[in-house]
Amino acid sequence: MTRMTPSEAFVETMVANGVETAFGIMGSAFMDAMDIFTPAGIRLVPVVHEQGAAHMADGFARVSGRHGVVIGQNGPGISNCVTAIAAAFWAHSPVVIVTPETGTMGIGLGGFQEANQLPMFEEFTKYQGHVVNEHRMAELTARCFDRAILEMGPTQLNIPRDRFYGEIDVEIPEPIRIERGAGGEQSLDQAADILASAEFPVLLAGGGVVMGDAVAETIELAERLGCPVVNSYLHNDSFPASHPQWCGPLGYQGSKAAMKLIARADVVLALGTRLGPFGTLPQHDMDYWPVDAKIIQIDADAKMLGLVKKISVGICGDAGAAARALTDRLDGRTLACDATRDERAATTASEKADWEAELDDWTHEIDDFSIDMIKEAIDEEGNWLHPRQVLRELEKAMPPRAMVSTDIGNINSVANSYLRFEEPRSFFAAMSWGNCGYALPTIIGAKAAAPDRPAVSYAGDGAWAMSMVEVMTAVRHDMPVTAIVFHNRQWGAEKKNQVDFYGRRFVAGELEGGEDYSEIARAMGAEGVRVDQLEDVGPAFRAAIDAQMNDRKTTVIEIMCTKELGDPFRKDALSRPVRTLEQYGDYV
Numbered sequence: 001m002t003r004m005t006p007s008e009a010f011v012e013t014m015v016a017n018g019v020e021t022a023f024g025i026m027g028s029a030f031m032d033a034m035d036i037f038t039p040a041g042i043r044l045v046p047v048v049h050e051q052g053a054a055h056m057a058d059g060f061a062r063v064s065g066r067h068g069v070v071i072g073q074n075g076p077g078i079s080n081c082v083t084a085i086a087a088a089f090w091a092h093s094p095v096v097i098v099t100p101e102t103g104t105m106g107i108g109l110g111g112f113q114e115a116n117q118l119p120m121f122e123e124f125t126k127y128q129g130h131v132v133n134e135h136r137m138a139e140l141t142a143r144c145f146d147r148a149i150l151e152m153g154p155t156q157l158n159i160p161r162d163r164f165y166g167e168i169d170v171e172i173p174e175p176i177r178i179e180r181g182a183g184g185e186q187s188l189d190q191a192a193d194i195l196a197s198a199e200f201p202v203l204l205a206g207g208g209v210v211m212g213d214a215v216a217e218t219i220e221l222a223e224r225l226g227c228p229v230v231n232s233y234l235h236n237d238s239f240p241a242s243h244p245q246w247c248g249p250l251g252y253q254g255s256k257a258a259m260k261l262i263a264r265a266d267v268v269l270a271l272g273t274r275l276g277p278f279g280t281l282p283q284h285d286m287d288y289w290p291v292d293a294k295i296i297q298i299d300a301d302a303k304m305l306g307l308v309k310k311i312s313v314g315i316c317g318d319a320g321a322a323a324r325a326l327t328d329r330l331d332g333r334t335l336a337c338d339a340t341r342d343e344r345a346a347t348t349a350s351e352k353a354d355w356e357a358e359l360d361d362w363t364h365e366i367d368d369f370s371i372d373m374i375k376e377a378i379d380e381e382g383n384w385l386h387p388r389q390v391l392r393e394l395e396k397a398m399p400p401r402a403m404v405s406t407d408i409g410n411i412n413s414v415a416n417s418y419l420r421f422e423e424p425r426s427f428f429a430a431m432s433w434g435n436c437g438y439a440l441p442t443i444i445g446a447k448a449a450a451p452d453r454p455a456v457s458y459a460g461d462g463a464w465a466m467s468m469v470e471v472m473t474a475v476r477h478d479m480p481v482t483a484i485v486f487h488n489r490q491w492g493a494e495k496k497n498q499v500d501f502y503g504r505r506f507v508a509g510e511l512e513g514g515e516d517y518s519e520i521a522r523a524m525g526a527e528g529v530r531v532d533q534l535e536d537v538g539p540a541f542r543a544a545i546d547a548q549m550n551d552r553k554t555t556v557i558e559i560m561c562t563k564e565l566g567d568p569f570r571k572d573a574l575s576r577p578v579r580t581l582e583q584y585g586d587y588v
Contacts, residue, residue, distance in 0.1 A: 001169040006134040007033040009170045010159070011040045013141040016172050019069055021045060021060060021448055023053035027073025029100030029113075029161040045448065045477050048469040050077050052441035054084030054097065055467075059445030061093040063403065063425050063453075065213070067148060068445065071098040074161060075113030082120055083435050085154050089124040090431040092211060094148035096155050097121065103162040104132075117158055126151035134163045135170070142173035150178060152211065152300065180212070180300055182325035183317030191269075191296045191313045192329035198267035198294075199336050200344065201225050204250070205239045206232035206319075208272020208300060210424040214320030218271060219243065221323045224330050226341040227269075228348045230258035233279025234416070237427040238272070241420030244345070247352060250288075251279035253416040253566060257355040259288035261348060266290075269326075270297040270311075272319030274304040276432055283567070298322045359417060363389050369499045370564030377562040383532045384562045387411045387486060391418040393537040394484065399545050402426065402454040403446050407439035407463035410492030414566045415458055425450075437466030440483055444470060447479045454545050455481040462491045462511055468520065474554040475525040481554055482544040485517050488561040496565040501574045521556035532560040 004012070010033050014022075023045045026034060037044050047053040050072045057068030068088070072078055078099045088095040099121075101107075102114040118128055127147035129140035137159075144155040182188060195201055203222050209215060215238070222229045222245050229239045233251030240246060248255025250262065262268065268290065275297065280289050294312040297305050298319060305314030315322055337344065364374060364386040377384040391411070395418040398404075404419055405428040406412040421427055428446065430438040439457040447455040459467075464485045474481050495509040518528030527547060529540050537559065544555035568574070 001171050003167060003169055005032075005164070006137040006166060006168055007036065007164045009138040009168060009172070010141050010164070011036050011042070012172045013138045013145070014042060014069070015040050016142070017145040017175050018066060022069040022071055023047055023056040023060075023445065024071040025050055025053065025073065025077060027077055027100065029074040030071060030098070030159070030164065032164045044071070045473070047441070047473045049467075050080035051084045051437065052467055052470040052473065054081040054095065055087065055438055055441035056445030056448065057095045057097075058084060058088040058091060058093045059405065059428060059442035060449040061088070061095050062091060062428055063446040064449040065211070065425070066094070067145060068093060068095040069098065070095065071100070073113065074100045074102055074117070075115045078117050079115065079120060082124070085121055086124040087430045087433040087435055087438060088154045090433045091428075092152040092207065093154065094152065096144050096148050096157060099156055099158045101158055101160045104160045105162065107160070118156070121154075121156045124154060125156045126153040127155040128158065129156065130158045131160065131163045134166055135168050137163065137168070138170045138172055142175070146176045150176070180318035180321060182321035183298065183315035187313055187315045188322070188325050188329065191315060192326055194267055194294055194296060194312060195225065195269065195326065195330060196333055196335050199340065200264050201227045201267040201269060201337055202262045202265035203227050203229045204232055204262070204268055204270045204273060205229055205235070206271060206273025207235045207238065208298070208319040209238040210235060212272060212300070212319040213424065214272065214318070214323060215239065215424050217320040217323035217327070221327045224327055225335070226337060226344060228258075228261040228344070230255070230262055232273040233276065234429040234431055235273075235427065236416070236419050237421040237424050240422045242422060245348065247348060248355070249416055251281065251416070252283060253413045254283060255355055255417060256284050256286070256358065257351040259283065259286050260351050263288040263290055265293045267294045267296065270295060271323060272298060272300075274299055274301070275308045277308050278432060280309070359392065364562070365564040365566060369504070373563040384560050385532065385534055385537070386564065387414060387488070387561050389534055390486070390537055390559055390561065391415050393534065394418070394541055395420070397538040397541045398456075399454045402456055403428070403443065403450065404456045404458065405429065405439040405443040405446065407457070407459040408434045408436050408493070409460040409463050410496060410565050411460055411486040411488065411561065412439070412458050412463075413493065436463035439463070440467045440481070441470045441473075443481050444474050444479050447474075447481050451479075454549060457481060457483045459483070459485055460492060461485060461487045461489065461515070461517065464517065468517070469524070471521055471524045471526050471554060471556065478552060480548045480552045482541070482548050483554070483556045484541075485556060485558045486561050487517060487558050488563050490563055492563070492565050493568075496568045497574055499565065500568050501576050517558040518556060527553055527555040528558070529555060530558045530560065
């Protein structure tokens, strides 16, 4: 036991958990602890807005596999973080949000910046620690850090601002870390028997492969089966794209090759995935999920097993350990699929080649609305770019080891078909939360965790405007990134619904304001480039990456795109309304 202040106990416990970087905005509610961050070796990165801070903590955690930490002033500073913590929750990120609170003698009196802060985060945290007595400061701080890792998600540490003061006798707890096993012996044996009898198995690699650093084990198992490997939705980095068995992602704007191949599966091995509903919906007019296939689902959270899809075997275990255990069980056995290994490899290669050729030829959307928008762009501007052509050029110019974050929106979703990675912890999105303003701050946090890797964000002009101020954070604090802004002057994803379901009656979807985001970027201290010629996309991108990696410069590349739109974002959730002409009046 050591005599110290509660602030010191809080900071020392963070140090014991390896915290060196935190994100937030300074505030009087935690200033006593903040005053000793620097001598403790903790860098507090001051952001422009607290939502950005929480997204940065998320990006930091997803790249490093360690805690991301966000802290801010009680009340509005804390409420600003709710959206980003929800995104971290759906990404299973070990983010710890520290929420200083109104002092205990003022709670309930309606004082300055008072709020009940625990209910705000109740739905989006795995654990909430509330320091009601300063003598428990180290204990509850440690528990929040432990639970974030153990339960794979955000935790909240709520501290009334007067609990930082005084003197206490305290022992700083050692972090608790566990070794996750492969799962139950019986379920692993059953899964191995099913795989041994499978004639066309398909491996679905999910986020658990990334979080468990299990790519090597996944490759070994896939090669033993000789099976196609598809990525779960928005986990394009769960299997290397250069591997001949890789087929691309399922889900919205995913790979047709992946969808056609999994549709043929008699066994699906879902490794490290909860099989989320949005990631298995029909796409490209294909209802591809194999309803008669046996499903082996492996997830470290037992509550996810069989939650979305009916399964034949559920294994609660670590993705890497389970893959290794299954490979060992299949070693030396004759598998039903061994006889067709070459044939299945040829089928996989053929489907992939067909999809790549289709992407090469798919230079713009071909529905009537998009054709009208292309003609309009030619008439008015003459040189606005087709989003798919831009995405293909960016793919060709993408540097090795790049980390990419994508915002929500139409062009960013289409990018799902064009983003390929060779290593895990490379691709970040807001997952099922789907909030705008995600990409830029998240990639800044990722850059803070991995400064040696190129960091790139994709955002449409609508989402970009929500968080573009964090360019100043990147510039001020030497965390250079390259931001791509697809400027098509509309809320594209929702506007496509108005095209397909609401008779082109456009309400509140236009963003025509004459903004020049490259100029705004320069005003914030970054480099700014506006691109309106296809041949300039690759060179501008390469120059920006060079400036990022060699000159420590942040660059915003504003790409002027046509208004053509991909498939509607939520085709599954909409139907055409039945309304009379009188209800519309002159509007129609």
